[in-house]
Amino acid sequence: MADERRTRVRFAPSPTGPLHMGGVRTALYNYLYAKKRGGDFIIRIEDTDSQRFVPGAEAYIIEALAWCGIIPDEGVDMATGKVVEEASAKHPHAPYRQSQRRGLYRAYAEQLVNAGWAYYAFDSSEELNAARTAAEAEGRTFIYNASTRGQLRNSLTIPETEVKNMLDTRTDWTIRFRMPEGRIVAMDDMIRGHVEVNTDTLDDKVLWKRADELPTYHLANIVDDHLMEITEVIRGEEWLPSLPLHYLLYEAFGWTDTMPRFAHLPLLLKPVGNGKLSKRDGDKMGFPVFPLNWKNSEGETYHGYREDGYFPDAFVNLLAMLGWNPGTEQEIFSMEQLIEAFSVEHVSKSGAKFNPDKAKWYNKEYLRMKSDEQLATLFEPILASHDVRADHDYVVKVCGLIKERATFVADFWDIASYLFVAPASYNEKDVAKFWKEENYTLAFEIADIIAGKGVEAAEEQIRERQWPMGKIMNCIRLALVGSSSGLGIADIVSLIGVGEFSKRIENIKKALL
Numbered sequence: 001m002a003d004e005r006r007t008r009v010r011f012a013p014s015p016t017g018p019l020h021m022g023g024v025r026t027a028l029y030n031y032l033y034a035k036k037r038g039g040d041f042i043i044r045i046e047d048t049d050s051q052r053f054v055p056g057a058e059a060y061i062i063e064a065l066a067w068c069g070i071i072p073d074e075g076v077d078m079a080t081g082k083v084v085e086e087a088s089a090k091h092p093h094a095p096y097r098q099s100q101r102r103g104l105y106r107a108y109a110e111q112l113v114n115a116g117w118a119y120y121a122f123d124s125s126e127e128l129n130a131a132r133t134a135a136e137a138e139g140r141t142f143i144y145n146a147s148t149r150g151q152l153r154n155s156l157t158i159p160e161t162e163v164k165n166m167l168d169t170r171t172d173w174t175i176r177f178r179m180p181e182g183r184i185v186a187m188d189d190m191i192r193g194h195v196e197v198n199t200d201t202l203d204d205k206v207l208w209k210r211a212d213e214l215p216t217y218h219l220a221n222i223v224d225d226h227l228m229e230i231t232e233v234i235r236g237e238e239w240l241p242s243l244p245l246h247y248l249l250y251e252a253f254g255w256t257d258t259m260p261r262f263a264h265l266p267l268l269l270k271p272v273g274n275g276k277l278s279k280r281d282g283d284k285m286g287f288p289v290f291p292l293n294w295k296n297s298e299g300e301t302y303h304g305y306r307e308d309g310y311f312p313d314a315f316v317n318l319l320a321m322l323g324w325n326p327g328t329e330q331e332i333f334s335m336e337q338l339i340e341a342f343s344v345e346h347v348s349k350s351g352a353k354f355n356p357d358k359a360k361w362y363n364k365e366y367l368r369m370k371s372d373e374q375l376a377t378l379f380e381p382i383l384a385s386h387d388v389r390a391d392h393d394y395v396v397k398v399c400g401l402i403k404e405r406a407t408f409v410a411d412f413w414d415i416a417s418y419l420f421v422a423p424a425s426y427n428e429k430d431v432a433k434f435w436k437e438e439n440y441t442l443a444f445e446i447a448d449i450i451a452g453k454g455v456e457a458a459e460e461q462i463r464e465r466q467w468p469m470g471k472i473m474n475c476i477r478l479a480l481v482g483s484s485s486g487l488g489i490a491d492i493v494s495l496i497g498v499g500e501f502s503k504r505i506e507n508i509k510k511a512l513l
């Protein structure tokens, strides 16, 4: 059934902190899935857990997705960064922030109570803790379900009149799902295939809380997916254990005909060893785990790909390849190409090991694909920060000559500062190695030829006289670059000009003779 409907998928983050790169990947896969089918990609903010709410997290999520070019069709107005609220007839599902939909969930929870799929629970947290401790003392784990609910304080055990009274006078009750006893829930996941779970292992989850009059994640998520006509739920593997409850909620509401299909994405794993990729791995190994920089309430800053100099298209490309493969050798994909090639069938079941070197490789590849003009625009602010003001066409030319050597635009200054300013010092190791009298005296003669007749003529002289080419050129390079690295001498001279060339030869004489 779901297949015949217009494809509608959603990314449903909870604003409990910055979005980890795994979260961005989930958003990306949803986006690719929707766009490939000409469907809708929706952003819904799941902010009903007020205790875990982190100020700024929602804005961060929206900014991160916008940076990646993951633009929603509904849910968030990218121009203002705000969630579209009751915006227009164009957005019949607004608002998209669950805290602003709070009024609608209670009736759904009560519908389940009336149908016998849920009940009111009055247990205080002290009572629940006592039940937990008692179970532990007997070596059991307490689980609120058919095995215990008969002994607990809820509308299944308390007389109706007393229940009514407590509902009216108390504000600490909840509505819990009544998990059926001994049922096998058979589920189909688009990535994992067929999965079965016995309901005896599951608990009676809280669906709605009178205390803050808010739904929990499970109720709000199912109700909204239904109301927003979601056709596929693509989310992280950590939600797989919730799937049986979600299946049963669809059944309880009578919505199985339009129940979305589910796809649970594999985890992103640490570069070395096992386990989930964490912020700590990033700190230890020096790579970002977040799309943008984030400063937490303790003032700690987490590195972001954007601030570390990654191109958004490189980041999107490398994320896409973490857990998905096109079934070919192709590694470089633009967003359009990803949309064309993406399929859930090629998402792997097993976790995807993150390789920070591969991430750098992607940036290097994308850097090489940028035009010299684009790179110059990015390099110019860096030059300005070094008090260098250079002619734009000159910067463009330099970018063209050095881009093969860099991974990030931020590398340009280290690679090419000598093309803008004369070296202020000379690399000691290179000086020890090359700055010998028998070499530099020849180098000065050659420098004169370079200044007069050009590099080719100078090289011809060296060959004719059978002088040591490498040693001489390294002395000249030392004068021009400050070390024995850098572009070919001819390129350097053509960029900095003969006047500057001669000045640098004089500089090194003054400094080292």
Ligand code: GLU
Pocket: 011, 012, 013, 014, 046, 217, 221, 233, 234, 235, 236, 239
């Ligand atoms: N709010 C959940 C989260 O933070 C959404 C899970 C889902 O997509 O169902 O990941």
